[in-house]
Amino acid sequence: MTKPIILTGDRTTGPLHIGHYAGSLANRLACQDSHEQFLLLADTQALTDNAHDPEKVRRSVTEVALDYLAVGIDPTRTTICLQSHLPALAELSMLYLNFVTVSRLERNPTVKDEIRARGFGRDIPAGFLCYPAAQAADITAFKATVVPVGEDQAPLIEQTNEIVRRVNATANQQILPEAVAVIPKTGRLPGIDGKAKMSKSGGNAIPLSASPDEISAAVKAMFTDPNHLRIEDPGRIEGNVVFTYLDAFDRDKTAVEALKEHYQQGGLGDGVVKKRLDDILQALLGPIRTRRTQLSKDPGYVLDTIKQGTERARERTDATKREVVEHLGLFRL
The missing domain is CATH 1.10.240.10 (Tyrosyl-Transfer RNA Synthetase)
Known part of the structure; x- marks a missing residue:
């Protein structure tokens, strides 16, 4: 039987902490045999509010990959891949932006809350506002049907499915599957200071690498x-x-x-x-x-793991992009 496809991942903005373990990493370990799992190092998404510090995003790619491997993610059973090196994701994002309006992006509860939390006002980076379309590209490029997210992220999956339905309706056939949001039993852990959100930058988290x-x-x-x-x-x-x-x-x-x-x-x-x-x-x-x-003593192994996983993911995502372009009837050379 074909295993269900699961897509998950993390923004590469720094090492992971125990909140990530409770909320997602433990579940990813449990899904390695039951699902075909893709784990995305989301460096492009990290730039949506870190474009002023691309070095932090670049450096954090290997830090997050190290955390994945250290907790027990097996690259032979879970594909670890780098978002910025999967061009089909960017191409699908651009296509999907034609199937969603600015007002709908602004109404997304997750986006509204994050804009408020970051104090953007009207100075919202366009990449940040358009993130729901980019996430739809991430999910559909792998044809994932299962996406583990926190409860606050569920509206993003709803919007992904809206885009999927519009693309399928335009193509007049079911090219892309809809995805189901899976909410972990353990919700988001508060910071050690009692604040609602544990964060790497807030100094209220315990890193997985803590002494x-x-x-x-x-x-x-x-x-x-x-x-x-x-x-x-x-x-x-x-x-x-x-x-x-x-x-x-x-x-x-x-x-x-x-x-x-x-x-x-x-x-x-x-x-x-x-x-x-x-x-x-x-x-x-x-x-x-x-x-x-x-693992940190063998950076070549970590880099090879990312490279090999990204190559496998590129084959999958490129195939989906070609299928979408073909069925939408776009011009082909």
Whole structure:
């Protein structure tokens, strides 16, 4: 039987952190055998709000690839490819922009929220505004039918499917499949400071490559319940980052529920809970850090992995682009 095709990836703006592991990397590991998986190093997309610093984007390509390999992504089972070296993606993006309006792009909830968060006002980079069409190109070029995204990204998949339906209607046949957005069970983790978004640039994330001391320092600094001043005081678990992380990473769910109950009743100090989380994160990130260090000593292997994956992806995406151009009836030489 043909495996379902899954497309996922990350913007190359810096090394990945534990939020990426909980929200996407763990699921990618689980999908390596059940799906035909393509993992996109999204350097072109990273430029949409980092065009002032292309060196950071370039440098981060190998950093993100190292993180992929260190967590256990197997390049023989998952194709790791570089977005900027797949010309069909740019060509399909240009085609798809004729099937969507500026007003529809501006109404996309994900785009609106990101524009507001970045304070662009009306000075929106055109590449940023047009990202939904570019993502539609990424997804359809691989003919992906499964796209894991955060809940806040689901409107982008909806818009991809709108473009797919318009292209298919214009061609009068089903050239491209629609995709299903798969929302991970673990939502976006908050930053260690309790802010809603963990980010590489915000200084509130734990990198996958964090040292033991860095992990411990981050856990000690985590936001808990500011009103839990004494051990005997009842504590709140809502908004308590330590418990949010335990929910995401502690496999002993029964023990976590018991800790929550004890904490809410009073008599359980923050230090005890943080010690448990520290132990769990050390056990999770230690092997990843070791593999990453070993892989970083062989940059040729990492580069060859990206090159070989990109070549395989180019064959797939070029074939889709030719099919779209042909069925849309564009002039051929």
